[in-house]
Amino acid sequence: MGESFITYATAYGNVPVGGMSEGIGGFIGWNSNTAISNSAAYGNVTASATQSSIGNAVGGFVGGGGYIILNSVAYGTVTGFDAGGFGGRITGGTLSNNYYNSSANPNGGLGKNDSNGSARIQDIGLTRAQLNDVPFYLNGTIGQVLADRAAAQAAQAAAAQAAAAQAAAAQQAAAQQAAAQQAAGAANAIGTADTQTSAENPPTSAISKAGTQAVAAVAPPKLEENFPNLPPAATPVPHEERKIIRHAAATTHHHGGGGRGGANLRSIEINGQRFDLEKNH
Numbered sequence: 001m002g003e004s005f006i007t008y009a010t011a012y013g014n015v016p017v018g019g020m021s022e023g024i025g026g027f028i029g030w031n032s033n034t035a036i037s038n039s040a041a042y043g044n045v046t047a048s049a050t051q052s053s054i055g056n057a058v059g060g061f062v063g064g065g066g067y068i069i070l071n072s073v074a075y076g077t078v079t080g081f082d083a084g085g086f087g088g089r090i091t092g093g094t095l096s097n098n099y100y101n102s103s104a105n106p107n108g109g110l111g112k113n114d115s116n117g118s119a120r121i122q123d124i125g126l127t128r129a130q131l132n133d134v135p136f137y138l139n140g141t142i143g144q145v146l147a148d149r150a151a152a153q154a155a156q157a158a159a160a161q162a163a164a165a166q167a168a169a170a171q172q173a174a175a176q177q178a179a180a181q182q183a184a185g186a187a188n189a190i191g192t193a194d195t196q197t198s199a200e201n202p203p204t205s206a207i208s209k210a211g212t213q214a215v216a217a218v219a220p221p222k223l224e225e226n227f228p229n230l231p232p233a234a235t236p237v238p239h240e241e242r243k244i245i246r247h248a249a250a251t252t253h254h255h256g257g258g259g260r261g262g263a264n265l266r267s268i269e270i271n272g273q274r275f276d277l278e279k280n281h
Helices: 134-139 142-200 205-218 239-256
Strands: 004-007 015-017 028-031 034-037 045-047 062-070 087-101 110-113 120-126 267-270 273-276
Touching (some): 134 142
Parallel strands (some): 034 062, 062 087, 087 120
């Protein structure tokens, strides 16, 4: 029988096997001459035999043999003897860039390698979450995809942080404005209350007297109190009174050295103030 090829094929459904058999797989059992690429198996593979004497080899994609299998995926859970998440017992060939469900098959992707080193095997375990991106793993773009996602998440986080900071700043500004308005209202209320209190409760006479006394207590002394021995300042003589004094003094001088019966006028009193005519002469 010659070589055959399978590509872009999908196998669904679980594969339960009991009794004695060898080579049980979710996509193909024992593979010796079929080249398979870009294909997938979704079912669970379960073999009841757990002893080597029965000869079971169980794989999520291929049970045994090998040949050529490229860029393919096994999604199911595998149980049995020589069980692997992707291949059961591989005897040779090339298995490259293949993936299996590591969450369901923690023991690995290969049950047993019986190729004595001749087989080239590359099976990569992916978690259930990573299997959602398996197309990007298969075409080699997963690195760029993950980088783009990380950049988008970082940009989204930065935008959310900026929005939160802007909201906090707006909230703080609103709080400051409210506080300023409240303070202004309180100041107006105090001023109005003080004005109303002053109008309704004017100071008593005792308070006014006490204030006058307090001012007087700190007032500086008068000039004459600093110089008690100073003679009192002369009161200025009005112009008309000075004319009277000069006339009286001239008359006294004119008659002073004359007849015997004449009298000398020595002083004159005007408006209660006494003037010495002899000195003013």
